[in-house]
Amino acid sequence: MNSYTDHPIFSSYAYQQGTFDEVFDKDYKVKPVYQTLFDIYGAHSIPDFSILNEKAKTSFFNQGITFQVYGNNQTKEKIFPFDLFPRIIDHKEWDHIEKGVLQRSKALNLFLWDLYHDKKIIKQGIVPEELINSSANYLKEMEGFNPPGGIYNHISGTDLIKHADGNYYVLEDNIRCPSGVSYVVCNRTALKRALFGVFDKYQIQSVTDYSQNLLEILETVKPKGVDNPTSVVLTPGVFNSAYYEHSYLAKGMGVELVEGRDLFVEKGFVYMKTINGPKRVDIIYKRIDDAFIDPKSFNKDSVLGVPGLFKAYLRGNVCLVNAPGTGVADDKAVYTYMPEIIKYYLNEEPILNNVHTYHCSRPDDLKFVLENVHKLVIKPVDEAGGYGISIGNKLTLEEIAKVKEVIKKHPRKYIAQPIMSLSVHATYIEGEQSFEPRHVDLRTYTLLGKDKSFTLKGGLTRVALQKGNLIVNSSQGGGSKDTWVLKK
Secondary structure, three states: OOEHHHOHHHOOOOOOOOOOEOOEOOOOEEOHHHHHHHHHHHOOOHHHHHHHHHHHHHHHHHHOOEEEEEEOOEEEEEEOOEEEEEEEEOHHHHHHHHHHHHHHHHHHHHHHHHHOOOOHHHHOOOOOHHHHHOOOOOOHHHOOOOOHHHOOOOEEEEEEEEOOOOOEEEEEEEOOOOOOHHHHHHHHHHHHHHOHHHHHOOOEOOOOOHHHHHHHHHHHOOOOOOOOOOEEEEOOOOOOOOHHHHHHHHHHHOOEEEOHHHEEEEOOEEEEOOOOOOEEEOEEEEOOOHHHOOOOOOOOOOOOOOOOHHHHHHOOOOEEEOOOOHHHHOOHHHHOOHHHHHHHHHOOOOOOEEOOOEEOOOHHHHHHHHHOHHHEEEEEOOOOOOOOOEEHHHOOHHHHHHHHHHHHHOHHHEEEEEOOOOOEEEEEEOOOOEEEEEEEEEEEEEEEEOOEEEEOOOOEEEEOOOOOOOOOOHHHOOEEEEEEEEOO
């Protein structure tokens, strides 16, 4: 097996002790599963690879694969950064991941059903009542309602990391509105266009079947009495950070992409305006927060939603995906109880490990966190996109003092976790014109329907492009890689 010093393009690679390197072992040798890829990539000169990198960027630009970054009173549209060196996951490792994320999705669905019905898990003292009652995402309006097919979290995104011990850990569960799946497919397309030959050397699972499976899942939860349901994707509009994904998924499923103004409710049913007159809508994959879906039921100032939509949903005349109120289980404080939730509803041990988590609403946890901020990652329970995270060992004494004050004012809003050593992967750094180790995580996508489930065989490998950074989100300067799951 080769050392990475054998090829000029990898010659400046610096192996990081104390981390799990997915491509190279501690003796600087290429791991067997990457050997063929290493030889193919290593055969390119640095100018060659720079040209291929530009080709990939052009592919993303031409496809309109962008995202919005918000901050400093302005919005910027950026091409989603893509790295040409793929991540490989063998079939045994993937089987373990797939079973684990499906287990979590099923347990979360049962948890949500219980919260909005009998609340047995609360009555038995396993999950504290205050945790649920204090959640901004708990909707009392959903109490006693039976969602179509009994499904709340039709689409789940589970974020995993590989720690220095070589094991996977779940960092968080995303079931309000997990994004990023369109980039999984686009990464594969871009890599094929830039380096098609590499796909002849490996047997790789397809990722192009997601949209088809998503549509099939949606149609399993159609309203009663509907034979041929009409589905739509509801978007906030072109200025939303994930608008590209909304349009991509609608096109992939062969359904209409609509905004709130394109829909209306009449006599308890939802209709879409078309050039041929109103057309009934049966299933809405909503990419709008619950608070904005219906100004009559929630935020009265919302111009994104549809007046009367929620009442039509409660009547069973339309299905909303994911179900309103699902966000209560998306709370990072609820994540703390996931091992207990899995055992309670499924009578199984968790397949995937949680990262040990301290919830600051608990007095003992709060005391520990305040004394050890410098050793911990502090996260708000209701933020996404990497916003609001503080990594203790990167903070000054003054910044640590400010974090403590914020936590003490609102302990319910914060959790803390040990600073985990995310695995690193060889990544082409454009400014350096060479490969360097960068931290990565993995977002998987699991679909639940009535008597049907699906996990995309692959996922979004996100890369923290800044040296030493542990935050991989695109909104924080991260990029992504194609993720190869090998066939058996």
